[in-house]
Amino acid sequence: MHERPSGPGRDPGHFGDVRIAPSVLSADFGMLAEQVGEVAPSADWLHVDVMDGHFVPNVTIGPPVVASLRRHTPLFFDCHLMMTEPGRYLQDFADAGADGCTVHIEVGGTDELIARIRGLGLRAGLALNPDTPFEAVRPFLRDVDLVLCMTVFPGFGGQSFIGEVMTKVEQVRAEIDANALALDVEVDGGIDTTTAPVARAAGANVFVAGSAIFGHERPWEAADAIRESVRAAG
Ligand code: DX5
Ligand code: ZN
Numbered sequence: 229m230h231e232r233p234s235g236p237g238r239d240p241g242h243f244g245d246v247r248i249a250p251s252v253l254s255a256d257f258g259m260l261a262e263q264v265g266e267v268a269p270s271a272d273w274l275h276v277d278v279m280d281g282h283f284v285p286n287v288t289i290g291p292p293v294v295a296s297l298r299r300h301t302p303l304f305f306d307c308h309l310m311m312t313e314p315g316r317y318l319q320d321f322a323d324a325g326a327d328g329c330t331v332h333i334e335v336g337g338t339d340e341l342i343a344r345i346r347g348l349g350l351r352a353g354l355a356l357n358p359d360t361p362f363e364a365v366r367p368f369l370r371d372v373d374l375v376l377c378m379t380v381f382p383g384f385g386g387q388s389f390i391g392e393v394m395t396k397v398e399q400v401r402a403e404i405d406a407n408a409l410a411l412d413v414e415v416d417g418g419i420d421t422t423t424a425p426v427a428r429a430a431g432a433n434v435f436v437a438g439s440a441i442f443g444h445e446r447p448w449e450a451a452d453a454i455r456e457s458v459r460a461a462g
Contacts, residue, residue, distance in 0.1 A: 238327055240273070240304050240351060243373075243410045247272035247434045248455050249306050250447065251416070252297075253288060254385045254438035260293070261300040267441060270451035274303040275416070275436045276326070277385075280311040283335065284383035291320040298325030306330070306434075308355065308416065310382045315341055322348040330355050330376050330414075333364050342371050353414070357381060358390050362399040369409055374434070375400050379427070380417030385438040389418030394430040401431025424454050425461035 241247060250271050255263040264274060276294060281287040294305060307326045311317065314331045318341075321329055330353030331341045338354065345352040353374035356365055358381060365375055377397050380387035397413060404411050414434035415427040424435050437454055444450035 238302060238304055240327065240373075243412055244404075244433050245272075246428075246455065246458055247412075248451050248458075249273040249275040249414070249434055249436045250441045250451055251275040251277055251385065251436050251438035252442075253277040254442035256442075257289075261297060263442065263447065264297060264301050264303070267447045267451055268301055268303055270448040270455070271303060273306040273328075273434070274301065275438075276305055276307045277438075278307060278309045278311060278317075278321075279383065280313075283312045283332065284310045286383045291317065291324040294321060294324035294326055304328070306353075306414075306436075308353075308376065308436075310355075311335070315344060318344050318348060318350075322350055326350060328353055328374065330374060332357070332382075333368075334360060338368060339371075342368065355382075355416075356396070358393050362396045365400070366403065369400075369403055369407075369411060372411065374412040374414055376414040376416055377432070378417055379415050379419065379423070382417075386443075387418055389420075389423040389426075391423075391426065394426065397427060397430040397432050404431075419454065421453050421457040424458050428458045428461040 279286045279288040304327045328351035332355045342352045351373040355376035413432045415432040416436035419437040420440035441447045441450045
């Protein structure tokens with residue numbers, strides 16, 4: 229494994245802490261480093277959406293962009309791999325400076341993927357599409373650091389929050405509480421100051437937001453507003 233730079237900004241925080249994770253999917257890719265730098269003081273993690281044009285119809289960014297961004301920010305990189313074959317690229321993401329890699333449970337081979345992510349020294353996450361039930365992730369809850377409950381069908385930013393997913397968020401949180409598991413619960417898709425408190429009440433603690441943050445004239449204010457909305461929800 230290559231030596232990866234570490235610093236205070238690469239600390240993921242404690243399990244269960246509230247974290248705001250702006251998604252660069254909605255940033256201006258022509259000025260990515262600048263936009264990330266602007267939002268960084270108001271962000272805990274940076275969410276990096278990787279799409280392969282196969283698992284989802286869209287194509288976005290890959291390891292070279294992660295490596296370039298790595299030189300510009302010490303933020304924790306939360307890489308969301310919407311890929312049919314994420315295993316082919318895990319080493320590349322680790323080398324590029326990813327801190328966590330989240331793979332979709334729908335692609336299968338989950339045990340091996342988790343072991344490989346962990347073997348690379350990264351935090352391991354499992355993502356579930358909105359229509360994938362809680363039962364699918366239950367057997368893996370002791371083996372991962374994060375469960376990502378998608379609150380839209382993955383592929384594009386700017387979609388509407390699917391409230392029905394909150395039942396699953398509640399189930400994950402109940403399992404964490406009942407078994408004192410070390411696990412973060414992340415929501416992604418349609419998160420803004422209205423929906424983040426709803427997800428918080430259901431048990432989420434990591435909030436990904438793309439268009440609500442980077443679609444705002446002052447993205448840092450939008451990130452602060454989401455944090456405040458979550459705090460107000462308790
Ligand atoms: C969607 C991505 C999300 C996306 C969210 O497939 O996984 O991370 O950036 O975008 P918004 O916040 O605009 O719904
Ligand atoms: Zn995402």
